[in-house]
Amino acid sequence: MKVVSENRCFGGAQTVCAHRSDSCGTEMTFAIYLPPQAESARVPVLWYLSGLTCTHENAMTKGGFQAHAARHGVALVFPDTSPRGAGVADDQAYDLGQGAGFYVNATRDPWRANYQMYDYVLSELRGIVTDNFPVIDRHGITGHSMGGHGALTLALRNPELFDSVSAFAPIANPTRSDWGRKQLSEYLGDDESTWSCHDSSILLEEHGWKGDILIDQGADDQFFDLLRPEALAQVMARRRQSGLFRMQAGYDHSYYFVSTFAGEHVDWHATRLNKATSGPG
């Protein structure tokens, strides 16, 4: 692992690292923010998964999360959204291939050689973070759009690995959306039974979530129809799932929306991550 850059930020350090990935078979880049508290103690981790077209950089520079992470003493990890590079399969469309990994393990050619983002984030990068930075084994996860989908699906399928989960305008029902059907058929094939474990509305319906969930959705989101937030809201209500689904009047799909509510999401996770650490077991 090599350090690409390091900048002091809100008393802590915003670092970008690159490493050879076994899961993806290529070099991967991620960003990690360590709050000032990490100089003298190990801190919990909040994962932020980004949306279509993004790299590790977008939320790191535009989300404003560091101020809040420093306030609470929480580390932030920003993974990339796909493998990248000249030898990695890609597509002309912005929503398939590089920048659009969808947080699945591809099983079809040409994607399966490198597109193993589910394993990459959940196992490989988690291990790297744990082994190389002063963190404790308490993890929250959030994300935006495709990354909100990633956050919800990774948490719902692996409740033992995450203590808290939230999402900003997630792709909430990809098996019923053009943001999902195209990608799942490309990465996983036409057998739709393999898709449902990547649909947070279906996962929540089937399994629920052990804690509470925070979802923020902009009412003026230009991609509202593709996100299908109504599917997730319906399941949350039907399951009597603890949590908050907030429809935010006037907000769209941009980072202006994300940054506006970033503080409340970090507050949410920090409360739950710190509660977890102070409990009896």
Add this chain to the structure above:
Amino acid sequence: MKVVSENRCFGGAQTVCAHRSDSCGTEMTFAIYLPPQAESARVPVLWYLSGLTCTHENAMTKGGFQAHAARHGVALVFPDTSPRGAGVADDQAYDLGQGAGFYVNATRDPWRANYQMYDYVLSELRGIVTDNFPVIDRHGITGHSMGGHGALTLALRNPELFDSVSAFAPIANPTRSDWGRKQLSEYLGDDESTWSCHDSSILLEEHGWKGDILIDQGADDQFFDLLRPEALAQVMARRRQSGLFRMQAGYDHSYYFVSTFAGEHVDWHATRLNKATSGPG
């Protein structure tokens, strides 16, 4: 004037506008943030001038100022750093021509046709903001690097137009730096007597400032030698100028530095702008 984009942000609106500029003879783009308070009242204005290579966009997306402006009910204006376009003079170097207007009125060819950034920001854009948005005639000004230079020089030369001034890592003594001598000779010619009114260390030495001044400088700034903060610090001390010059350990020249202290700068300006409005006159 046309609206390029508008996004809801921290309860207010982040808008980007384009307009034909009389000063620069070309189309110019700027960003303005109106806090939620502006829906029912007129608000004071904080100008943010950006540094080399930047457009209106960098601080708007990476500075995190909107959260603080919304807290205080202050509008933010982010001008571009130069005229732009195919017919506008330019140079291969990143620090001359487009993206590097230095907030002066150029008097030499080929620059003088379009490079009138001093007049553009101080008069033309101020008029446009005043005429088109719900603001009061109370203005603070800040900026980063070349924009810190712009903020200080515009305020120091026009104390009747500004109620508060601060800067992040300003180019503090351009008449003695390679960030200054090259540009001032290109834009203004070799008569160095025309340069001194664009050097904040000289201006402060000669005129002082009616109020207090806030300067933040990163101790690990990679451009420290070009910025010459020691010149400004020395003048501030020698003049017994009210204010704060803060050397921030560990911080570099990036937006991670700017965003870390953005809140304290907005607090600073808001206190002075609101004090101004509530005074007897």
